[in-house]
Amino acid sequence: MSEPILIVGGGPAGLSAAHAAASAGRKVILVEKEDRLGGAPILSGYARLVPSHEWAADAIGAMVKRVVENPNVEVRLNTQVQAFSGEPGAFTATLKDGGNISAASTILTTGFTHFDxxxxxxxxxxxxxxxxxxxxxxxxxxxxxxxxxxxxxxxxxxxxxxxxxxxxxxxxxxxxxxxxxxxxxxxxxxxxxxxxxxxxxxxxxxxxxxxxxxxxxxxxxxxxxxxxxxxxxxxxxxxxxxxxxxxxxxxxxxxxxxxxxxxxxxxxxxxDPNVDNMTLSSVFGVDLNKYGYIGRANTYTTLCQTSRPGVFVAGAASGPETIDDSIAQGSAAAIAALNFAAGAVSAAAE
Amino acid sequence: MPIHEKSLIRPENLREQENLVIEGMDVSGHWSTFIESRAVTDYNEALQEEIAALPGGENIHRCWQCGSCTNACTVNAVNPEFNPRYWIYLIRLGMEDELLRDKDIIWQCVSCNKCTYACPRDVVPEGVMKATAHWLELKGHTPKSPSMLFDEVFAGQVIKTGRIEDGLVLRDFFKRTGQPLNQPWLVAMVLGLVKRFPLAYLIKLGIATIRPDRTRGWGRARDAINEYAEEVEAQNRKALGLGAKGAK
CATH class of the missing domain: 3.50.50.60 (FAD/NAD(P)-binding domain)
Incomplete structure (x- = not known):
């Protein structure tokens, strides 16, 4: 099978994307800069979520568990992508703690930063x-x-x-x-x-x-x-x-x-846009929109496409977003990434 | 700097010193004018619940301030100061002092219910106006209006005897509103009656005036009505944090 899908950021969107792609039988590498998965709801200690009133620790905790237990997912905590190069279908990401990852495509689910x-x-x-x-x-x-x-x-x-x-x-x-x-x-x-x-x-x-x-x-x-x-x-x-x-x-x-x-x-x-967005923009070679969020190439044909083919975005990385919509976008990005990778493979075979 | 919102300055908030000299400078009269703050400094958190507890006010919490009621209002068309939307806002936030400024306008609602049909949130603004007028009266902010006094005399007699004796209603009403019985139109009417009525009717009328008729077996109905009226009155007073004075 082809190279894995690299997902950057372990919040609701990233967890959803990882689950979707891994459930489809694809290898996923999930990179998270903090020491645990869950994103803002877990890291910032949210209480009960809108609209379900479930505790964040339970609701997002279940998403984390589902991803961690999936054999197709490899989780890399406490690290960041430092360099990113290559072509669609054959990207190489260099991590801060050393080591390279080969990926067919990438999904950025890097989230937001609370306004200070x-x-x-x-x-x-x-x-x-x-x-x-x-x-x-x-x-x-x-x-x-x-x-x-x-x-x-x-x-x-x-x-x-x-x-x-x-x-x-x-x-x-x-x-x-x-x-x-x-x-x-x-x-x-x-x-x-x-x-x-x-x-x-x-x-x-x-x-x-x-x-x-x-x-x-x-x-x-x-x-x-x-x-x-x-x-x-x-x-x-x-x-x-x-x-x-x-x-x-x-x-x-x-x-x-x-x-x-x-x-x-x-x-x-x-x-706010994630404080790291300028860095993310230069590392991954994706454009930011005028507000500083990761820009989307278009709205209708491929929802989660960034300005760089093969790199997708989902959740609050691309603008203020609810948790449930971030989760939905994570799934959408996973489908887009899977299709894209499959297309790249068949194009290479021809 | 020129004052742009002069309409917001209230005469009672203007302060002037008739004779004032500061450091040898005479600033008497309008030279010493300053305007007292009109800032909101507190909310009465109980106000909305008090109005909601009175009949008609139950749905006040639904209001979203769209202004449909004021736009539809019959009285507002005549007097722009009459603004149900504004009072509902004051009540919901508990701006009691501000509400009291309009106590002499609020009761002017004619109960046409145009607002009731215009309201997208089913607030029933007409009911809220009624409850608010009632609240003002119970709290002692407004005296009983003549129409209220008439209602009391009228209902009082019905409850007491089960019947209405027109002459007695009129006499009691005049007494309670401090009007003389000797009014030209009344004198003319009575004289006309005396002249034209058959004697038998006149005798009946005279007896009824001295000793009003009663509905037979009315006692139980009277007690039940009184009991209910007292119960409602006590409830209303309790909701407003007033002593249990009972119905009169």
Whole structure:
């Protein structure tokens, strides 16, 4: 049979692609730079996932197990692809820890990087300990410690979740919508209300994008069952009155300034292009799109094609993506890579 | 810098010192004008639940602020200050002070229910307006309106006797609204009746005025209605955190 398929990145998209290609009988080599598989949901300690409410450790853990136990998959942890050369059907990848891999084709499932809230200093992250990110709240829940103010460990009475932190913001060169934060925030708001029934959770938004079927369960469910309040305001700054956090902005629906105390402020951080994308772009010879994600050659004929034939991309590496869509794209990329490799072999035989 | 949103400055927030001298500089009158902050500084988290607990307000939580109700509103067409969408927002967020500013407009809803049919979320804004007016009254923010007093007199008599004696309703209503009985139109009407009515009817009318008729066997119905009314009243008061005063 032909050379294996190289998959770079062991998150949901990579795990899905590895499973799909290996199940089709193909050898797969899965390279992951961290010390374990699972990607952002595992590495960042997500709690319950949208839309299934399964714990990330269970849901993604099952995907990891399935891949690790597949004899067609060879997992290489703690390493990165340093150099990549050759032609479609006969690529050679050089790993950082030495050694070469021959591959017929490659799928990049290198994911994203969480926006670093320090880049929006007016919203208090890094200045006030009780200003946290959605990722931190996920960790508070998944660790079983519960949602507590980091400053003194108290249960917050009043929580503000600020949407679009690191998204839709020309000031910091991020014009995209990160797609998942609205739904994740409404999900977190419900979890906070469930754990702390006496708390009040407010979500400050510009637009709400709980797209598709999330409208019912997450947007309205959070309001109707969990009494989460949505306020149309982009917060101008988060300060402190010495005791509690002071959130300032304008309630645009009533044209009134806001200056309200909160115990905890949560940044719904967006999805940045992976910080390694420049390196990935030069190593693999693929173009990035204007936002810095790995670019797609076309949308309809071959969904996962990059600018370089034989190199495919899936999941959040090519733009903000949900976990379930990343998984779907992983499978699509695997099919594309399998077909491509088969085509290359038959072309060589002729 | 010029002030672009003058409409947002409220007269009661303007502060001026009549006589003020700072470091030898006379800044009396409008030279010392400054505007107090109108920032929202707190939410009343119970407000939405209180309105939702009153009849008509049950679906307020569904509102997504599309403005269909205000757009369809009969009263809004006449008075642009009448804005159900805006009040629903204030209630949902608990901006009580802001809501109270409009307490003298909110009850003007004519219950045409155009909003009810326009609303894509089945909020039933007409019901919310009714509940809000009721809330304002229970909380003591607005006095009872004349129509409310009339309803009370009317219903009170029905509940008490099982019947309506027009003359008595009128007298009680005038008494409660502080109006004199000696009103020209009323005098003219009574005189007309006396002149034209057959004597037998007049005698019956006179007796009924002094000793109103009662529906026979009404006692049990009265007790049941009173019991129910008290129950509802007590429920409403409890939902609003008011003492159990009972129905009057």
């Amino acid at each position: 809230s320090v880049n929006k200093p007016e919203w208090g992250f890094g200045t006030y300990p009780d200003v946290v990110t959605t990722t931190q709240v996920e960790q508070m829940i998944s660790s079983g410690r519960g949602v507590r103010c980091p400053s003194d460990g108290r249960k917050p009475d009043r929580v503000a979740i600020l949407l679009c932190v690191g998204s839709r913001d020309r000031q910091i060169g991020r014009e995209w919508c990160s797609k998942i934060c609205c739904t994740v925030s409404s999900n977190l708001a419900m979890e906070i209300r469930e754990e702390l029934p006496n708390s009040n959770v407010y979500i400050y938004y510009m637009d709400i994008r709980t797209f598709g079927l999330y409208e019912g369960e997450f947007y309205w469910g959070s309001q109707e069952e969990y009494k989460v309040k949505y306020i149309k305001a982009r917060i101008a700054e988060v300060t402190s009155d010495g005791k509690r956090l002071l959130v300032k902005g304008e309630d645009t629906l009533v044209k009134r300034p806001i200056s309200i105390p909160f115990d905890m402020v949560v940044h719904a951080v967006g999805m």
